[in-house]
Amino acid sequence: xxxxAPIKKFGSNQSPWLxxxxxxxxxxxxxxxxxxxxxxxxxxxxxxxxxxxLTLGWYRILFxxxxxxxxxxxxxIVAIAAMIIALAFGIPAALALDRADFPGKALFRRLVxxxxxxxxxxxxxxxxxxxxxxxxxxxxLTVILGHGTALISVATTEVFAGLQNFDxxxxxxxxxxxxxxxxxxxxxxxxxxxxxxxxxxxxxxTLSLDEIAVSFFLIGRENTLPLEIWGRLRRGITxxxxxxxxxxxxxxxxxILVWYRLRTGGHRSGNIGAEMGTAGVQV
Amino acid sequence: MFSRxxxxxxxxxxVLWVGMFLLxxxxxxxxxxxxxxxxxxxxxxxxxxxxxxQLVRVNIYWQTLLRSMWIAARVMVFSLLLAFxxxxxxxxxxxxxxxxxxxxxxxxxxxxxxxxxxxxxxxLGSDGVxxxxxxxxxxxxxxxxxxxxxxxxxxxxxxxIYTPFTFLxxxxxxxxxxxxxxxxxxxxxxxxxxxxxxxxxxxxLPGVLAGATFAFVLALGDFLAPLLLGGPSGIMISNIVxxxxxxxxxxxxxxxxxxxxxxxxxxxxxxxxxxxxxxxxQ
Numbered sequence: 001x002x003x004x005a006p007i008k009k010f011g012s013n014q015s016p017w018l019x020x021x022x023x024x025x026x027x028x029x030x031x032x033x034x035x036x037x038x039x040x041x042x043x044x045x046x047x048x049x050x051x052x053x054l055t056l057g058w059y060r061i062l063f064x065x066x067x068x069x070x071x072x073x074x075x076x077i078v079a080i081a082a083m084i085i086a087l088a089f090g091i092p093a094a095l096a097l098d099r100a101d102f103p104g105k106a107l108f109r110r111l112v113x114x115x116x117x118x119x120x121x122x123x124x125x126x127x128x129x130x131x132x133x134x135x136x137x138x139x140x141l142t143v144i145l146g147h148g149t150a151l152i153s154v155a156t157t158e159v160f161a162g163l164q165n166f167d168x169x170x171x172x173x174x175x176x177x178x179x180x181x182x183x184x185x186x187x188x189x190x191x192x193x194x195x196x197x198x199x200x201x202x203x204x205x206t207l208s209l210d211e212i213a214v215s216f217f218l219i220g221r222e223n224t225l226p227l228e229i230w231g232r233l234r235r236g237i238t239x240x241x242x243x244x245x246x247x248x249x250x251x252x253x254x255x256i257l258v259w260y261r262l263r264t265g266g267h268r269s270g271n272i273g274a275e276m277g278t279a280g281v282q283v
Numbered sequence: 284m285f286s287r288x289x290x291x292x293x294x295x296x297x298v299l300w301v302g303m304f305l306l307x308x309x310x311x312x313x314x315x316x317x318x319x320x321x322x323x324x325x326x327x328x329x330x331x332x333x334x335x336x337q338l339v340r341v342n343i344y345w346q347t348l349l350r351s352m353w354i355a356a357r358v359m360v361f362s363l364l365l366a367f368x369x370x371x372x373x374x375x376x377x378x379x380x381x382x383x384x385x386x387x388x389x390x391x392x393x394x395x396x397x398x399x400x401x402x403x404x405x406x407l408g409s410d411g412v413x414x415x416x417x418x419x420x421x422x423x424x425x426x427x428x429x430x431x432x433x434x435x436x437x438x439x440x441x442x443x444i445y446t447p448f449t450f451l452x453x454x455x456x457x458x459x460x461x462x463x464x465x466x467x468x469x470x471x472x473x474x475x476x477x478x479x480x481x482x483x484x485x486x487x488l489p490g491v492l493a494g495a496t497f498a499f500v501l502a503l504g505d506f507l508a509p510l511l512l513g514g515p516s517g518i519m520i521s522n523i524v525x526x527x528x529x530x531x532x533x534x535x536x537x538x539x540x541x542x543x544x545x546x547x548x549x550x551x552x553x554x555x556x557x558x559x560x561x562x563x564x565q
Contacts, residue, residue, distance in 0.1 A: 022372035022384075025446070029391050032402035035412055039405060049415040089297045095304045096294035099285050108298055111305050117497065117552065119504020120522045122545050125528060125537070126308030129315055149304040152297070172284055181289045192364045203393070210395040212507060217528070219478065226397050233511060237405060247399040256393045260386055
């Protein structure tokens, strides 16, 4: 990061309207979510201003709703399995992009990162065709394969970013002192990339829990949580959906704040997440 | 320093997996786009251009594609209009609390798509929060019907969803601008306005371009917001693909449309990368 003195000097005569614009943008980003949360407590349903009859009743109904909870269970299974797949292939992929040269490397890099920018529908449909040709029945397994594959991109960008701030001399020393590559990987590389890997795992987990476009095509009879909610939305809206959305929001919020702390703890930079932002175009 | 075995061990598994689950499926999409469906609803493996011919000939397909691009273009412009001032404020003016503001800006990026789209549905409906608020404040007497089930609702919701995606690259481009350039511009007598247009804005263009590409591409392929909020006039190209893969059961035609989308996206990414490289050269 650059020093703060020039910024202060430049910003000293700032116009107040810029702050107002920024405030308005934040309001635009957050007001809808706040509204959603408020109406999850509204006794007389979604909509109607002002909200009244505040109640926890919708949460009570939600907690007694078996279909929702079995969908939550399915989503957790999918997220954990997808996280394992994405890390198992994403970490080596980042190492390969950082350290190996092989024919087709440029194509490989683009292909790995493509699901990050490509609309989910294309990835979902293509995989649907693959599973059909392979005669694989649609189930949670196909959703897991879809999420795992699409989210390798996240693991790769996160770990690749971690590798850029990583001192190779330690690995070199380890190898010189007689450790083999396997030992060096587990004792030097992984511990050094610890924060990137945990951060990636957290992101993959959260993104998989929320994912809907790819799941839409690969789901069998058992629903994940977003698809269960989606099915209900088509039938009409109830504050029960506001209640589950509120819980999802709070869960994502906690996960993202933990991820952010990990990243800022890892390398003190105000510019993190940028690799994610421009990954499709730059990494 | 890394042995051949090591390099092979780290590259082979991901290459195989990605080949199997990304390259093969995309190739399969391409193959399907030439096949046809028989009267008995079986896939016929004939190599014909019929599907592509149909795309050109049947108006609804290319018209919907154009409308989707128009919706995506509006989402792109509005996302930039919201994201740029926010990123500029954070990068150059938020000296205290910068970290907090940055977190606030990226949190929505990872908050469930469905939650955000659903929030807008509850706000824009005829009995929704906004309409009842307007009536409560006596600004209108009847619910405004155009709010929900319209392209307007789709553009608004997608702008809300993709603004944080646009913010990230713009912000990181602004953060990379050497502050001494800005200072030099001031010391040499340029006003803040001149400094912005002659120094800061040109240097931020690669980020603006990356953000614009993100918003356009992701909005273009969206099918959930149109289903939820678009109504008949807000249908987008992906909705047609979804129905071709569902009830209409014409996977080959659906594949042809998807493949055109894929080509369009890859072309955009290619040119955006080219331009970005050129603009990054100082």
